[in-house]
Amino acid sequence: MTTPTFAPATEPGCEPFIALVTAPIDLAQLVQRVSHASVGAIATFLGTVREFNDGRAVTGIDYEAYEPMAHREMDAIAGEAAERFPGVRVNVVHRLGTLAVGEVSVAIACAHARRAPAADAMRMVIEELKVRVPIWKREHYADGEFTWVDPSGNPR
Amino acid sequence: MTTPTFAPATEPGCEPFIALVTAPIDLAQLVQRVSHASVGAIATFLGTVREFNDGRAVTGIDYEAYEPMAHREMDAIAGEAAERFPGVRVNVVHRLGTLAVGEVSVAIACAHARRAPAADAMRMVIEELKVRVPIWKREHYADGEFTWVDPSGNPR
Amino acid sequence: MMTIPVLVFASYADAFGARTVQVPVSAPCTVADLVSAMRVLPGGDRLPTKPLVALNQAYAKMSASVQAGDEVALIPPVAGG
Amino acid sequence: MMTIPVLVFASYADAFGARTVQVPVSAPCTVADLVSAMRVLPGGDRLPTKPLVALNQAYAKMSASVQAGDEVALIPPVAGG
Numbered sequence: 063m064t065t066p067t068f069a070p071a072t073e074p075g076c077e078p079f080i081a082l083v084t085a086p087i088d089l090a091q092l093v094q095r096v097s098h099a100s101v102g103a104i105a106t107f108l109g110t111v112r113e114f115n116d117g118r119a120v121t122g123i124d125y126e127a128y129e130p131m132a133h134r135e136m137d138a139i140a141g142e143a144a145e146r147f148p149g150v151r152v153n154v155v156h157r158l159g160t161l162a163v164g165e166v167s168v169a170i171a172c173a174h175a176r177r178a179p180a181a182d183a184m185r186m187v188i189e190e191l192k193v194r195v196p197i198w199k200r201e202h203y204a205d206g207e208f209t210w211v212d213p214s215g216n217p218r
Numbered sequence: 219m220t221t222p223t224f225a226p227a228t229e230p231g232c233e234p235f236i237a238l239v240t241a242p243i244d245l246a247q248l249v250q251r252v253s254h255a256s257v258g259a260i261a262t263f264l265g266t267v268r269e270f271n272d273g274r275a276v277t278g279i280d281y282e283a284y285e286p287m288a289h290r291e292m293d294a295i296a297g298e299a300a301e302r303f304p305g306v307r308v309n310v311v312h313r314l315g316t317l318a319v320g321e322v323s324v325a326i327a328c329a330h331a332r333r334a335p336a337a338d339a340m341r342m343v344i345e346e347l348k349v350r351v352p353i354w355k356r357e358h359y360a361d362g363e364f365t366w367v368d369p370s371g372n373p374r
Numbered sequence: 375m376m377t378i379p380v381l382v383f384a385s386y387a388d389a390f391g392a393r394t395v396q397v398p399v400s401a402p403c404t405v406a407d408l409v410s411a412m413r414v415l416p417g418g419d420r421l422p423t424k425p426l427v428a429l430n431q432a433y434a435k436m437s438a439s440v441q442a443g444d445e446v447a448l449i450p451p452v453a454g455g
Numbered sequence: 456m457m458t459i460p461v462l463v464f465a466s467y468a469d470a471f472g473a474r475t476v477q478v479p480v481s482a483p484c485t486v487a488d489l490v491s492a493m494r495v496l497p498g499g500d501r502l503p504t505k506p507l508v509a510l511n512q513a514y515a516k517m518s519a520s521v522q523a524g525d526e527v528a529l530i531p532p533v534a535g536g
Contacts, residue, residue, distance in 0.1 A: 099268070103263065213533070348455045
């Protein structure tokens with residue numbers, strides 16, 4: 063006779079899943095990947111292209127990355143989150159290429175047995191991503207102009 | 219000749235969408251409902267049924283609510299979030315009935331032009347929900363026992 | 375005397391063996407009076423010292439007065455999410 | 456003398472009109488030396504005072520030494536998310 067075995071709720075998080083993609087991001091896939099019977103809370107973050115930035119009508123954004131380093135930094139951030147919030151399961155997917163208003167540029171999912179570490183890890187990952195990961199965006203405006211965004215002047 | 223009109227990025231949030239449901243919750247629907255061209259960030263929270271709570275193997279959870287009051291309190295919380303984070307768009311859906319391990323019991327989506335208010339509103343909504351909304355859960359354990367959870371002893 | 379129907383849920387419903395408890399009280403009556411009257415009913419000994427009470431679907435103080443026709447509910451420790 | 460290929464992105468790529476800039480420097484060379492050498496190249500006047508530099512895909516200090524064969528990149532202000 064076999065008894066069902068349960069992984070303890072404190073089991074270490076899965077290996078973080080990190081990706082840079084050009085196709086639209088499916089949040090459900092990230093949620094699926096961080097889900098686990100030991101998980102009680104999943105916090106997610108989506109960054110989307112806004113129609114207005116700094117008062118200018120935006121028609122689209124080109125995202126460009128130093129891909130291998132961006133992947134490394136995202137991986138490092140996920141590792142730091144796992145160190146600070148033991149057991150957290152982290153997924154980060156960033157999109158590259160040209161995005162229209164309303165499209166998702168970045169998706170983060172953090173799962174944990176409890177809600178505070180799930181939410182705090184999610185917040186940590188997006189904040190660190192914004193300051194460290196070598197990704198750039200060029201905004202296109204309704205008047206035909208475009209410019210690389212310098213977040214020191216244009217925080218989102 | 220017509221010029222395209224853009225809603226200002228500071229436009230008020232939509233009316234909050236609040237629901238108590240018995241069918242599985244579809245996060246994509248919540249994300250869809252809070253999405254808007256003025257939105258730059260969407261923070262979501264999912265509560266899921268864990269296989270272990272307080273060291274006991276859980277096989278399922280029954281959720282019960284004082285439905286009209288639960289709806290009112292969730293609505294009040296969304297209203298308070300909108301007051302504290304002007305422009306935030308809030309969706310809250312709580313499931314009732316019997317849930318298996320891994321199923322989603324509550325889903326929250328908060329959207330805003332910027333990430334801090336989106337994430338802070340999400341956090342505020344789940345914290346307030348946990349202390350005010352008249353919903354109860356009865357955990358069923360692998361050993362056949364079951365009990366109404368008193369969060370003063372079993373915080374998640 | 376009047377009889378106030380009180381909605382009970384979860385562990386309180388188990389304690390009283392019902393979803394609604396008919397509570398005899400004398401008018402005028404406060405929330406505190408109502409809770410006291412419930413304590414002496416079968417199962418009422420399982421109520422905590424200060425149970426939460428909702429009056430017309432909003433949390434009420436112990437000093438709030440209860441009128442015939444009010445929707446009254448006893449709220450066990452909540453555990454949503 | 457040696458020539459270090461430096462990867463540039465976004466506004467820096469626009470400034471230099473290329474994705475990779477061949478930078479002549481004398482060995483031994485630090486990150487600071489490399490940045491100084493880039494300033495005198497066409498477009499190099501558009502670099503900020505202290506541009507971020509990555510050495511082998513990790514942020515590097517201005518004092519770090521650059522070897523032939525290292526992967527070097529100039530990192531404009533990041534704006535992901």
